[in-house]
Each structure stands twice: as structure tokens, then as C-alpha cells.
Amino acid sequence: MGQVRREPLGDQAARLLLDRIRSGEWKLGDKLPGETTLAPQLGVGRSTVREAIRQLAGRGVLATRQGSGVFVTALDAPEDWDAVLRRSDIVTVIEARIAIEVEAAFLAAERRTPADLAAIRAALADRGRRTGSIEDHVDADTAFHRAIVAASGNSLLTDLFDGFTPRSRASMIDMLRLRGTFGDDIDQDTHAALLAAVADGDGEEAARRSRAHLLAIKKWVSPSPASPASPAKLASIDVPER
Template sequence: MPLATTRRAGLVDQVIDQMRSAITTGEWRVGERIPTEPELVTALGVGRNTVREAVRALAHAGLLEVRQGDGTFVRATSELSGAVRRLCGPELRDVLEVRRALEADGARLAATNRTEAQLEQLARLLETRDEAASSGQWAKFVQADADFHHLVVVASHNKLLAELHAGLTEVIKASIEAIDETAQPGAPKLDHHGLLYAIRDRDPERAVREAGGFLAEALTYLAENPA
């Protein structure tokens, strides 16, 4: 990285803070293995026990996952996201139901509270998303789609709702990827222009229908086409 060398007492808390910062800033990405214990000891200038205690604390919080014989990997970018991942696990249905609850209400509020700047940003994200889909750039599509849905919730101007949605970042991306993996005749459509237009027109009821409609369709599809 390197991590900054710790300073005085409270070494475990300092190490936890530095490691959490590496995770939340994306320096250590979700799914990647973090530096080994000897590497962390050298970088931080602390003992093995301090590093181990910090790793245990972050693993307990859901940010890290220790895999015996394989190393320690980043599991989530926040405690909230880690908790959601533990609760939802691999169940796509659970994730979609949580998304529908948050995003439908976020869209309702966004239709009333969004700014012109946010509307323009939503349009740009949707354009990027659609271009990525057309050119087969799936990683770019997933990122743009996730950013679009999150900005809709941010445009609600409800800080708690936006924070809860941000905590779902990893599972939302996973749900987008999973939905695409099932894409075939009869699978949910990927168009979100109706949602954009409802927010543009400041129509809360239509925004709710548009935001919840795609996710409801995805849930119906899952029920009719179990893995």
C-alpha cells in the first residue's frame, strides 16, 4: 500500500482503523486477498498478536473473511454490508426483496426531491449503462446500473435511506450479475428509461411502479424458473 506506521497506545484500534480505511477506499477490493500477516506486521510496525486481533475484529464485523490455508479476503466494505451479506447469503430472492423495499421508496421521494443536477447525472449513468450493454461490456454495465439505482435513492434526499442502500453495494452488484446470468427469453427486461422519465416528470406514483416493477418481475421470474 503501504499502510502508515502506527503511533503510540491503542495499537489494535489504530490497526483496525487503517485496515478498514484500506477496505472502504477500495485499496483492498471486495473478493481480494489482503496482505499476509508478516507483511502487515512489517508495514504497520506492530506485533503479530496485534495484527491477529485486528483481523479477528474486522472478520467479526463482516468486513473480512479468514479462509484457513488460503489467506484473509475482503468480504464487504462496511459493517452494514457485511451484516446484510450474512443475512441474505447467496439467496437472490432475499436481496431483490430488500432492494425493492428501499428502491421503490427512494424513487418515490426522488420524484419529488431530486435536483436538476441529479436528473442530468441519472441520464448520463443510464446512457453509460445502455452503451455498455450494447457493446457487451458487462462489468461496466453492472457498475453503471448499480450507480444509477443508488443515485435514485440518493436523490430522495433521505440520508438514512441512502446510507442503508449504500451498505448493500456488494449484494446489489451480485444481484445484477445474477439476473443477467439468467437472461433468456422471458427474463426480466433491463430498460430503466421509464423510471428516469417518472423522476423527470416528478410523478411519485409512477416512479414507485417503475422502480418496483423490474424487481417484482425478477422475483416472479425466479419463482417460475428456480435454479
């Protein structure tokens, strides 16, 4: 049985526990030993064991049942979101955003409350004001899109959007620096039209506008192989940016 030797301890402990599950030490549905047993086996404290269990529970491998203990609910785990996103290029992220945000826009048009609309309108107004720096603009733009996703009433869609935010933010900042301009009136109008569709309760139109906006970004960042875009060419393309 290996012991944890390197930081971060919680990650190392989670990996060791997952290795033991993968090796067949515990079967599906088995109950894990208690913290007082696992801690010395892993060479860590009980709080680190709890952190490792929390991580694996978040990945669907373990489940904590109040008053009963911790049980194995899967024999392997998909790669964690952060590791996946670090290797994803911006086109992959945009494609995933399309899958999330187009459906979210449709649902938001059906389910938005007065409070949701107030939050989206406030985010749009803030987006229009925050043009002093690329970072501020991207953050305000992200807040607008998140407000629409939140208005869908589907907490899982919101969690997925939040998972993509760090990778998307860094890529958008880099791209807008390359382009050199951002936050013009046409771009703001594109977002205002999406808000209008949501406010009107027109799910099909909201989904269409969301998809068109994200596809325009995808087209901008993925030029055809036959004619790769140079920095100068990218800077001249007039499409709505996120």
C-alpha cells in the same frame, strides 16, 4: 480474559469486547477503560483497540463522546450486514431492494434537484452504452438505480442500497450469464420511463414503476415450486433485468 490470537485482529478485538459487554462486565451507559488499559488486556496494540471500538460504534454498541471517552450504548449487536447478506438469496435481496428503492423513487420525484436529474440522465445514457460485457452492464445499471436513490435526499436509504450492492451485483451477473442476453431496448425504455416519472415530479408513478421493475425480476428468479425453471426456460423469459 481471553487474548486475541488470530487475524484479523480488529475483528477479534471487537468480538472480545462485545463478549465482555454481553457478559455484563459493563452496563448500559458505562464508560469503557482507555485504550492503554484495554490494549494489554486484549493483547493488541492501541490502533487495533481503536478499530474494534469503531466497528462496535458502527453497530450501535458503543459511542465515542468527544473529550469524555467511549460509552456503552447497547448491550448486544445485530448481526453485521455482510454476514446477513452472505446468507441471503437473491429473492430476499430483491425484496429488501423493493423496500428501499420504491420509497426512494417516490422521494426522488419530490426532492430531485437539477443536479440530481443530470446525474440520473448521465447514468441512464451510460447504461445504454455499456452492453459489451455483463459485468459492465450490471455496474452501469447499479449506478443508475443508485443515482435515483441518492436523489431521494435520504442518506440512510443510500447507505442501505450500498450495503446490498455487492450481493446484488454477484447475483445479477450470475443470472444474466444464465439468461444469455441483456441490455435490450425494452429494458432500457423501462429505466427511461422511471427517470421520466422522477423528472415529472410524479412520486406515485415513480414508485409504481420502480416496484413493477423489481417485481418482474423477483418473478423471474423465483418460479413457482410447481414448475421449477430450467436454465433453458430462464433464458427464454423476456422480462427487464437489472
